[in-house]
Amino acid sequence: MSRAPARERMGALLLIVPLLAFLAVFFLWPLWTMVRASVVDDTVSRVLPRTAAAIVSWDGQGLPPTQVQQALVEDLRQADDQQALGETVRRLNSAVSGFRTLLTRTTNAVRDGTDAVAVDLGDLDRRWKEPRFWLALRDAVPPYTDRNLLAAVDMKRDAGGAIVSEDPGASANRLIMFRTFLVAAIVTLASAAIGLPYAMLAAAVTGWKRTALLLAVLVPLWTSLLVRTTAWFVLLQNEGLINRALQAMGLIDSPLPLIFNRVGVVIAMTHVLLPFMVLPIYSVLLSVPRNLMQAAASMGAGPLRAFWRVLLPLSLPGLLSGSLLVFMVAIGYYITPALVGGANDQMISSVIAFYAMGTANWGLAGALGVILLLVTMILYFIYGRLSKSPQLLGA
Amino acid sequence: MFRTAQILFGVSVVIFLLMPIVAILPLAFTSSVFLTYPIEDYSLRWFVELATADAWRLSIMNSLIIGLGATLLSTILGTLASLGMRSKALPFANLLRTMFLLPMVVPAVVLGVGMQMLFVNLGLASTYPGVIVAHAVLCVPFVIVSVSASLQGIDPSVEKAASSLGASPVMVFRRVTFPLALPGVISGAVFAFATSLDEVVITLFVAGPNQRTLARQMFSSIRENISPTVVAAALLLIIGTLCLGGLAALLRWRQERSALKAVP
Numbered sequence: 001m002s003r004a005p006a007r008e009r010m011g012a013l014l015l016i017v018p019l020l021a022f023l024a025v026f027f028l029w030p031l032w033t034m035v036r037a038s039v040v041d042d043t044v045s046r047v048l049p050r051t052a053a054a055i056v057s058w059d060g061q062g063l064p065p066t067q068v069q070q071a072l073v074e075d076l077r078q079a080d081d082q083q084a085l086g087e088t089v090r091r092l093n094s095a096v097s098g099f100r101t102l103l104t105r106t107t108n109a110v111r112d113g114t115d116a117v118a119v120d121l122g123d124l125d126r127r128w129k130e131p132r133f134w135l136a137l138r139d140a141v142p143p144y145t146d147r148n149l150l151a152a153v154d155m156k157r158d159a160g161g162a163i164v165s166e167d168p169g170a171s172a173n174r175l176i177m178f179r180t181f182l183v184a185a186i187v188t189l190a191s192a193a194i195g196l197p198y199a200m201l202a203a204a205v206t207g208w209k210r211t212a213l214l215l216a217v218l219v220p221l222w223t224s225l226l227v228r229t230t231a232w233f234v235l236l237q238n239e240g241l242i243n244r245a246l247q248a249m250g251l252i253d254s255p256l257p258l259i260f261n262r263v264g265v266v267i268a269m270t271h272v273l274l275p276f277m278v279l280p281i282y283s284v285l286l287s288v289p290r291n292l293m294q295a296a297a298s299m300g301a302g303p304l305r306a307f308w309r310v311l312l313p314l315s316l317p318g319l320l321s322g323s324l325l326v327f328m329v330a331i332g333y334y335i336t337p338a339l340v341g342g343a344n345d346q347m348i349s350s351v352i353a354f355y356a357m358g359t360a361n362w363g364l365a366g367a368l369g370v371i372l373l374l375v376t377m378i379l380y381f382i383y384g385r386l387s388k389s390p391q392l393l394g395a
Numbered sequence: 396m397f398r399t400a401q402i403l404f405g406v407s408v409v410i411f412l413l414m415p416i417v418a419i420l421p422l423a424f425t426s427s428v429f430l431t432y433p434i435e436d437y438s439l440r441w442f443v444e445l446a447t448a449d450a451w452r453l454s455i456m457n458s459l460i461i462g463l464g465a466t467l468l469s470t471i472l473g474t475l476a477s478l479g480m481r482s483k484a485l486p487f488a489n490l491l492r493t494m495f496l497l498p499m500v501v502p503a504v505v506l507g508v509g510m511q512m513l514f515v516n517l518g519l520a521s522t523y524p525g526v527i528v529a530h531a532v533l534c535v536p537f538v539i540v541s542v543s544a545s546l547q548g549i550d551p552s553v554e555k556a557a558s559s560l561g562a563s564p565v566m567v568f569r570r571v572t573f574p575l576a577l578p579g580v581i582s583g584a585v586f587a588f589a590t591s592l593d594e595v596v597i598t599l600f601v602a603g604p605n606q607r608t609l610a611r612q613m614f615s616s617i618r619e620n621i622s623p624t625v626v627a628a629a630l631l632l633i634i635g636t637l638c639l640g641g642l643a644a645l646l647r648w649r650q651e652r653s654a655l656k657a658v659p
Contacts, residue, residue: 008484015479016491019472019535027498027532030509037512198408201401216409222640223416224593226610227629231415233617234422234430234626241418241432271415303397332502334596339617349504349596356508356600366512369505380500384493 031373038152038366041145044137047088048075052141055134063122064134072137073119076107095136102127148367153177173351173368180347183265183337184330188277190270191326195277196319200311202278203285214282221275229336232268233259236340260342268340273329277322280387284318285311321387328379332372348372416633423627430623441627451624453605454612460523461608462591465530470584472531473538474576481546492539499536506532507600514601521603529601530594534587541586541643545579546572582643589636 045052050071058064079085085107092099102125109124121128128134150156154166154174202213220228235241236259243255258264288311296306334349341347348368355365422430426438445451476495480488498506510529511520519525549572557567598611613628 005484008482009486012479012482012485015475016485019476019495020491022468022472022528023494023498023532023535026510026528027501027506030506030513031501032509033513034505034509194408194411197404201405213405213409216412218640219637220412220416222589222636224589224610224629224632224636226593226595226613227632228415230613230617230625230629231419233621234419235415237430239429239431244432271411274412328500332504334502334504335614339614349502352504352508353599356511362508362512365508369508372502373505376500376502376505 034366034369035373036366037362038148038364038370039144039146041140041147041363042143043084043087043091044140045143047079047081047084048072048137048141050075051137052143055138055141058134058138060131060135060138063129063131064138068134069121069128073110073121076103076110079107092136092140095140096132098127099133099136102133145363148363149370151364152367152371176346176348176351177371179345180331183262183269183345183347184327184333186266187269187273187330188323188327190266191274191277192319192323194270195274195322196281196315199278199281199285199318200315202282203288217275217278220271225272225335228272229268229339232264232271232336233339236264236267259340260345262341262345265337265341265345268336269330269333272336273326276325276329280322280325281315281318284321285315288314317386321383324379324383324386328376328383332376419626420630420633422623423630425623428622430621430626441623444624445627445631448624450607450612451609451628454607454609457606458592458609461526461530461606462588464523464527465534465591466584466588468527468531469534469538469587470580473535473583473587474542474580477539477542477546478572480543492543495539496536498532503533503594503596507597510597511600520601521606523606526598526602526606526608529597530591531587533594533597534590537586537590538580538583541583542576542579545576545582548579549575578646578649582646585639585643589639592632592635 048071051068054068054071055064058068089100089103092103105125106121106128110119147156150163151166152173154172155163156166158164198213198217202210202217205213237243238255238257238259240258242258243252246252246256258267292310292314293306296310297303301309331347332349333347334353337345337347338350338353349372352365352368352372355361355368419430421434422432423441424437424439425434426436426440427434445455473495476491479485480492485491514520514525514529517525519528553575554567554571557571558564562570592608593610594608595610595614598606598608599614602608602611609628609632613625616622616625
C-alpha cells in the first residue's frame with residue numbers, strides 16, 4: 001500500500017519537472033543575472049587577480065609595498081583579453097582621469113621587457129609615485145559593490161567610505177521613485193472612486209443590465225493593452241476627438257493639453273487598470289446575500305446609512321485586493337507612460353529601460369530593477385495573504 | 396433622483412470603458428494621413444499598406460511565428476505541470492503554484508533587463524528561439540490558471556469508474572481525463588497566444604530588428620511617426636483578440652454547462 005503514493009508522487013514530479021526547469025532557466029536565472037549585475041563589479045579583479053589579492057594588505061598610507069607593484073606588473077604582462085582590459089581601463093579612468101594613458105604606457109613597457117627583469121613602476125611613469133592612482137585601484141578591485149544600489153537611491157560613499165546623499169541635482173532617481181508611487185497612487189484612487197460604485201451597481205442590477213456592465217469591463221480587458229494605449233494616444237491629441245468634441249460643444253476655446261503630461265497618463269492608466277479594481281470588488285459583493293440591504297432598510301436604516309454600515313464594510317476586502325492589484329501593476333508600467341506621458345511623467349520602468357538600452361549601464365539598471373522587484377514582491381505577498389486564491393484576474 | 400444618478404453613472408463609466416476602443420476604429424478607414432475626425436473620404440489604403448509594406452508584413456509574420464511557438468511551448472509545459480499539480484501527493488504544491496504564476500507579477504521591464512543580459516551570454520539575444528522562450532515564460536501562468544480550473548471541474552469518480560471497468564491509467568487519461576480537460580487546454584492556449592501577440596516590453600529587450608513583432612512595430616511607429624496604419628493594425632489586433640476571447644469564453648461556458656449536466 002505504501003508504494004502507491006510514492007509512485008504517484010514520482011509521476012506528479014515528472015510532470016512538473018519540465019516546467020520547473022524551464023522557468024528556472026528562463027525566468028529565475030534572468031532575474032538572478034539582474035540582481036547579480038547590481039552588486040557584482042568584477043571587471044577589474046578578473047583582469048588583475050594578483051593585484052587584487054595583494055593590495056588588500058596595503059593600509060592605504062604612502063605607496064603600496066613592492067609585492068603589490070610586482071603583482072600589477074605580472075597581471076599586466078599576463079592580461080590577454082583585450083576587451084576585458086579595455087573595460088578595466090575605462091572603469092579606472094572614470095575614477096581618476098589619466099589612468100588610461102598611464103595603464104596603456106605601463107602595459108606596453110611591461111610587455112616589451114623580459115620576464116626576468118623586475119620593473120620599477122615609479123621609474124616607468126612618475127604617476128605611479130602618486131598615491132591617488134593606487135587608492136583608485138584599491139577601490140576598484142573588490143568584486144562586490146554597493147555603488148549601484150546606493151546610486152539607485154541617490155546615495156554614494158564619500159572618500160572615507162561613509163554613506164552620504166548625492167548632491168542635489170546630480171541624480172534624480174529618488175524623484176522618479178516618488179513620482180512612480182504618486183502616479184500609481186493617483187491611478188489607484190481614481191480606479192477605486194470609479195470602480196467601487198460601478199461594482200456595487202453591477203452587483204445590484206440583474207439580467208441584461210448586469211451582463212452589459214460586466215461586458216463593458218471584460219471587453220477592454222480582452223483588448224490588447226497596446227491598442228488601448230494607441231486609442232488614448234489618438235483621442236487625447238490637441239486635434240483629437242475629445243478636444244474637438246469639447247470645442248464643438250463650446251465648452252473650451254483652445255484645446256486642453258491632455259497628452260504628453262500627467263493628466264493623459266492618469267486617464268489612460270486608469271482606463272487600463274479599472275477592470276482589476278472592479279472585478280475583485282464585484283466577486284466579493286456577489287457573495288453578499290441580496291436581502292441584507294433589505295434587512296437594513298426594514299430595521300429603519302436609510303439607503304445612505306445602509307450603504308455606510310452594511311455594503312461598504314462588506315466590500316472592503318474586495319476594495320483592498322483591487323487597490324493592491326492596481327497599485328502593484330501600476331508601479332511597473334512602461335508602455336502607457338512611454339507613449340502618452342511627457343519627459344516629466346516617466347516612471348521607474350522607463351528609467352530602467354533607459355539605463356539598460358540607452359547607456360548600457362547594467363549595474364544601475366539592475367539596482368533600480370532590484371528595488372522595483374522587491375516592492376512588487378512585497379505587495380504581491382500582502383495581496384496573496386489577503387485574497388484566498390493568489391492569482392491575478394483576467395485569466 | 397438616486398436612480399437617475401445611478402443610471403447616469405453606469406452609462407458614463409461604460410462609455411469611458413468602451414468609447415476609446417470604438418472611437419478610433421473608423422479612423423483605420425480614412426483616406427487622409429491624419430488621424431482626425433471628420434473622415435472626409437473612406438479607403439482601404441492603410442490596410443493595403445499593412446499588407447504590402449515590408450516592415451509591417453514582416454512584423455505580422457513574426458507575430459504569428461513567435462505567437463505560435465510560444466503558445467505551443469507554454470501550453471505543453473503548462474498542461475503537464477497542471478496535471479502534475481492535481482496529485483495530492485505532491486509536496487510544496489502551494490509554493491509551486493505561486494512560482495508558476497509569478498511571471499504574471501514580475502514587472503516586464505525587470506524581467507526584460509535580466510533576459511537581455513542573460514540571453515547575450517547564452518547566444519539567444521536577437522534570435523527567434525530567444526523571443527519564443529521569453530514570450531512562453533509570460534504565457535505559462537495563463538495556461539496554468541486555465542488548465543487547472545478545468546481539471547478541478549473533473550469529477551474524480553468518473554476516472555475511478557473508468558479504471559474500475561478495467562481501463563489502464565494511460566487509457567483513463569486518453570479517453571476520460573484529457574477530453575474533459577481539453578476545453579481548458581484550448582482556452583489556455585488562446586490566452587497564451589493573445590498574451591504573446593500583445594507583448595511589447597520583453598520584446599524590446601530580447602528581439603533584434605529581424606524579430607520585430609506587430610506589437611513592437613506599432614509601439615515604435617506610435618513613438619516615431621504615427622499614421623493610420625497603426626490604427627489599421629490595432630483593428631486587426633482587436634478583431635483577433637476578440638475572436639480569441641470569444642472562443643475562450645464559449646469553451647468555458649460549454650464546459651460549465653456540461654459540468655452542470657454531469658451533476659444530476
